[in-house]
Structure formats: C-alpha cells, structure tokens
Amino acid sequence: MKGLIVATHGNLSRELVRSAEMVAGPIESCHTWTLNPEDNVTENEERMIEMINLFHEEDDIFIMLDLFGGTPSNLILKNTKGKNVKILTGVNLPMILEFAMSRDSLPAEELMEVCEDAGKYGIKNINKMLQKGGRNNG
Amino acid sequence: MKGLIVATHGNLSRELVRSAEMVAGPIESCHTWTLNPEDNVTENEERMIEMINLFHEEDDIFIMLDLFGGTPSNLILKNTKGKNVKILTGVNLPMILEFAMSRDSLPAEELMEVCEDAGKYGIKNINKMLQKGGRNNG
Numbered sequence: 001m002k003g004l005i006v007a008t009h010g011n012l013s014r015e016l017v018r019s020a021e022m023v024a025g026p027i028e029s030c031h032t033w034t035l036n037p038e039d040n041v042t043e044n045e046e047r048m049i050e051m052i053n054l055f056h057e058e059d060d061i062f063i064m065l066d067l068f069g070g071t072p073s074n075l076i077l078k079n080t081k082g083k084n085v086k087i088l089t090g091v092n093l094p095m096i097l098e099f100a101m102s103r104d105s106l107p108a109e110e111l112m113e114v115c116e117d118a119g120k121y122g123i124k125n126i127n128k129m130l131q132k133g134g135r136n137n138g
Numbered sequence: 139m140k141g142l143i144v145a146t147h148g149n150l151s152r153e154l155v156r157s158a159e160m161v162a163g164p165i166e167s168c169h170t171w172t173l174n175p176e177d178n179v180t181e182n183e184e185r186m187i188e189m190i191n192l193f194h195e196e197d198d199i200f201i202m203l204d205l206f207g208g209t210p211s212n213l214i215l216k217n218t219k220g221k222n223v224k225i226l227t228g229v230n231l232p233m234i235l236e237f238a239m240s241r242d243s244l245p246a247e248e249l250m251e252v253c254e255d256a257g258k259y260g261i262k263n264i265n266k267m268l269q270k271g272g273r274n275n276g
Contacts, residue, residue: 008157009160010156010157011153011157012150012154012156014153015149015152015153015154018148018150019146019148019149019150019204022147022148022175023205023208037160066157066230066231067161067235067260068260068262068264070161077264085265086265087263087265088261088262088263089260089261089262089264090231090232090259090260090261092204092228092230092257092261093146093147093150093205093228097205112265116261116263119228119230119261120258120261121228122205122227122228123226123227123228123230123233123254124226125225125226125250125251126206126225126226127225
C-alpha cells in the first residue's frame with residue numbers, strides 16, 4: 001500500500017491536501033503534519049512518530065515536505081531512518097495531484113519520479129508562455 | 139514598488155504566506171486570494187479585481203498561482219489583461235521565500251527568474267540525494 005504524509009511549517013500541509021481534494025476528490029491514506037509556533041516540540045515529534053507508525057513495514061510511505069532543511073525536514077529524517085520512505089521537498093499542488101492520480105497505476109519508484117516531475121513542470125512562467133504565443137488562457 | 143498576490147484553490151494561498159512569514163518574517167504588500175466551494179462566484183471575482191486595483195500602474199505585481207488552468211488561473215488571466223503582472227504557477231514555499239528575500243535587491247524581470255528557479259530547485263528527491271551521499275540531514 002502507498003500512503004502520503006505531508007509535513008510543513010504552519011498549517012500549509014493541511015490546506016495543500018484540502019485544495020488537492022477540492023480538485024481531485026478524497027485522497028486515501030493521506031496524513032498531514034503541521035508545525036506552529038505555539039506547539040509543544042516534544043508532543044509534535046510524538047505526533048509525527050505516531051503518524052509514521054500508522055504504516056506497515058511493506059507500505060511505501062511518500063513524504064512531501066515544504067523545504068529541505070528546517071524542523072519538519074529534520075524531524076522526518078530523524079524519525080524515518082531505516083524505513084521505506086520516499087521523500088520529496090518543495091511540495092506544491094501539482095505534485096500532490098500527480099500522487100493522487102498516479103498512485104494506483106505506477107510502482108513506487110516510478111511514482112516518485114512523476115511526482116517530482118509534476119512539481120517542477122507545474123512551475124511555469126506565464127509571461128514567457130504568453131510571449132511565445134503558446135496559449136493565452138488556462 | 140513590487141507586490142505579491144497569491145491566488146489558489148482553497149485557503150492554500152493564506153497558509154503558504156503564513157508559513158513563509160513564520161520562516162522569513164512579515165512580507166509587505168502581499169495579498170492572498172482564496173477560492174472555496176461555498177464562495178459566491180461574482181463576489182469572489184470582485185474581491186480579486188479589488189486586490190489587483192490596490193496596486194498602481196507603475197508597480198510590478200507578482201502573481202503566484204497553485205495551478206496553470208482552473209478558476210484562479212482563468213480569473214487572473216481575465217482580470218489582469220494589459221496590466222504589469224508577472225505570473226508564476228505551481229507556487230511552493232521556496233518560491234515565496236525567494237520573493238521575500240530578493241524583492242529589494244533585484245529588478246522585476248530578474249526577480250521573476252530567481253523565483254521560478256527557487257521553486258524548481260526547491261523540489262528535491264531526498265532519496266536520490268542520500269544515495270549519492272551528498273548529505274544526510276537537513
């Protein structure tokens with residue numbers, strides 16, 4: 001089974017998944033980890049460990065982080081050592097939508113590649129596109 | 139003056155900016171436009187137009203969207219025709235952080251390039267990085 005954890009500063013993870021679900025419908029086995037200034041650090045790490053432990057040894061756990069570096073990234077790297085995790089940073093909506101659309105049709109390694117690609121290809125300079133006359137509307 | 143509008147499905151825009159501000163401090167002249175299922179379509183578009191009209195003709199309005207295509211993208215393209223806007227899609231935290239860090243030091247065209255690059259370079263496959271032995275922690 002493939003699952004997803006989105007872990008970010010603030011409540012960004014929760015709203016990323018909510019927006020993805022607005023577009024693509026419910027995403028199963030998807031958990032969000034948030035980090036807010038008022039949070040208790042120890043409880044927050046325990047919450048992350050519990051989330052990771054929801055998965056079984058044979059599962060592929062996809063983890064999408066906001067940034068490489070910083071607390072969410074550091075805690076994830078610390079608490080997933082030796083586990084079957086696939087970690088991407090710079091999460092954006094196209095990356096999550098690709099996960100939702102392709103999770104059932106692709107093996108985990110390939111899914112990792114297409115999610116990374118979808119995130120990058122989703123970043124477009126619309127001014128350049130319009131200058132090239134490619135398209136003038138979404 | 140340079141300003142930023144982040145426009146997305148759901149409240150993603152708001153949480154992206156909130157998370158960016160948790161990391162980088164307050165981002166001035168930054169507005170967020172949200173789109174939720176319960177919203178009134180006409181009022182929502184008016185809210186966008188008002189937001190765009192907060193800027194003056196000589197300002198550089200940076201617009202970061204969650205997706206290319208879909209309602210936020212379509213409404214932005216419709217309502218910014220002839221205006222001095224710079225539009226990027228696939229917004230993620232590294233893109234906004236780059237805007238916050240570089241807005242005062244770079245001319246608008248260059249800022250657009252570095253924001254696009256920061257978004258893309260922020261997307262990393264950590265498994266590949268660890269395999270290459272590049273780094274083992276954030």
